[in-house]
């Protein structure tokens with residue numbers, strides 16, 4: 116497994132605490148909640164039934180798109196998604212369903228990764244995550260035109276293209292800024308279209324389209340300015356992170 120995927124797995128327990136040194140010989144989960152506080156699970160195809168049962172919805176999950184940058188707060192480093200994946204919301208890294216004191220609000224129906232994760236077992240995973248992960252195609256594949264909107268949005272707002280444009284911008288090609296602005300505008304317009312025509316809430320759009328593009332660009336040393344008419348304008352930050360693209 117790609118080491119960089121550690122950032123999106125529930126087994127991303129970076130800090131070796133005294134508590135974990137003590138539980139390293141355990142054979143069962145003690146429900147201490149340390150893994151739930153470190154990250155939310157990445158959803159697998161086997162978790163689709165949790166959307167059917169209503170445990171998972173478009174407001175408590177979100178999509179990480181191909182090539183999307185993710186900030187690892189512990190390492191202060193940025194990773195890029197090697198494929199699309201869907202996760203449970205994770206405010207400040209802790210899983211949305213973590214209620215504190217080791218309690219999971221959906222314990223009996225928790226996702227596959229949570230059921231199979233063994234913090235005491237360092238054996239490598241045998242299955243390829245890429246093959247068994249849940250995707251938006253699995254969820255929206257039969258819903259026309261949502262899947263067409265997702266496909267077009269991925270094409271126009273590709274992170275690969277965005278990173279190329281940012282690289283050109285850093286090399287002095289200022290026309291790239293216009294193209295980045297157009298990409299951000301398309302992302303916003305697509306969200307408004309789905310909200311107005313299909314009633315999908317801004318939070319629900321985090322699953323349909325991933326998190327808004329303008330919120331990600333600060334990781335690339337750009338910043339967003341809101342104009343008086345409410346439109347967003349992209350500028351180069353005076354002191355940006357120069358090493359992440």
Ligand code: SF4
Nearest residue numbers: 144145147148150234
């Ligand atoms: S699997 Fe998670 S909740 Fe269970 S003991 Fe390990 S860190 Fe704690």
Ligand code: SF4
Nearest residue numbers: 151210212213219229
């Ligand atoms: S779903 Fe439950 S068990 Fe899984 S990470 Fe969230 S709180 Fe922990």
